[in-house]
């Protein structure tokens with residue numbers, strides 16, 4: 001006879017660790033199956049190994065961060081709020097801090113401390129953790145669901161699917177959960193990379209690699225239609241653009257039928273109106289005519305970028321500021337306020353922090369995380385068709401949905 005568990009949780013990431021802890025704390029005989037030799041690999045690599053646990057906002061702020069699908073998270077956040085998530089970690093000895101961007105990190109700056117806290121809680125709750133044991137197949141059976149792993153077949157009355165998405169496949173997330181859910185009848189909204197760097201095929205962009213501009217607005221345009229608009233920090237890279245704003249808009253690029261038909265528009269000085277910038281140039285050209293033209297551009301722009309903008313505006317680099325014409329000013333203002341670049345695509349799943357798409361939300365009861373098609377099945381975390389912006393939103397969604405699944409099984 002196959003072993004029978006009350007609850008089997010598939011995938012020991014953020015969502016699975018909380019789901020298993022909570023289910024076990026509620027007295028369910030719980031088995032957490034993880035394909036890797038250690039759990040929580042993405043927690044360890046997250047936030048530059050510092051783990052941006054959540055965001056300094058309330059539940060409503062998290063919901064809004066996810067856009068219209070965010071309403072799916074109301075019950076999960078009511079079960080485990082942003083505040084309660086922070087308290088959960090603090091009660092395990094992980095003090096947290098809020099950074100200027102609103103991101104919340106452990107004071108120690110160590111993702112390992114976050115994972116250790118979750119593992120302590122899991123162990124205290126009494127769940128059994130099976131490592132290096134990938135689930136290969138998930139099927140309906142009379143007792144509930146049957147799970148096949150390389151060494152055994154198990155039965156579980158309830159299964160929580162927390163296999164994550166399919167980004168950074170080297171970390172274990174290869175989209176297995178989509179396959180299991182589809183086989184059980186669920187609709188899978190086509191997975192695509194999100195929070196991924198953008199590729200741009202322009203040599204001058206590559207030449208600016210390494211330059212970070214802390215405050216820009218980046219828009220994605222489809223003709224005149226604005227598909228995405230984010231303000232924050234931007235990094236030029238050898239392949240194109242990275243940094244929070246580039247990552248945040250990447251979901252609409254990867255979601256477009258023809259990404260290369262889209263245009264990126266960058267406002268390099270969002271704090272300044274076009275007229276103010278024009279006036280700044282006019283004044284400076286009059287007052288400091290002997291300076292090189294690049295020397296009168298606003299200081300917020302690094303010189304290398306300024307020179308590139310002059311080249312783009314077809315103005316020679318040895319050009320002095322004196323005699324700057326109205327037409328030239330307009331060209332310069334445009335290149336700083338509405339710098340347009342053709343986008344090629346994203347760096348793909350290999351470098352996407354999350355996966356957009358996944359199990360269709362309409363088929364999951366947001367009050368319990370139970371599948372509306374297979375009553376023995378619960379789903380939580382990134383396997384669902386939910387992806388949030390950078391800043392701790394994705395972990396918060398994984399923690400809260402995982403917790404609610406553990407409360408419900």
Ligand SMILES: Cc1cc2nc3c(=O)[nH]c(=O)nc-3n(C[C@H](O)[C@H](O)[C@H](O)COP(=O)(O)OP(=O)(O)OC[C@H]3O[C@@H](n4cnc5c(N)ncnc54)[C@H](O)[C@@H]3O)c2cc1C
Pocket residue numbers: 010011012013014015016033034035036039040041042043045046047048051052053054133134135136162163164165167168171172173174175176177352353354380381382383391392393394395396398
């Ligand atoms: C580089 C990087 C940095 C990130 N930084 C942040 C950050 O700072 N803040 C933030 O909020 N988000 C961050 N994210 C996103 C965040 O890591 C994910 O949104 C979150 O981990 C999703 O949690 P999850 O539990 O749903 O899935 P995961 O954490 O991906 O866990 C899924 C688990 O399931 C296991 N698994 C998969 N298939 C099987 C199977 N068949 N059998 C058994 N086990 C299986 C996997 O090995 C994995 O351990 C980052 C992501 C990456 C890649």
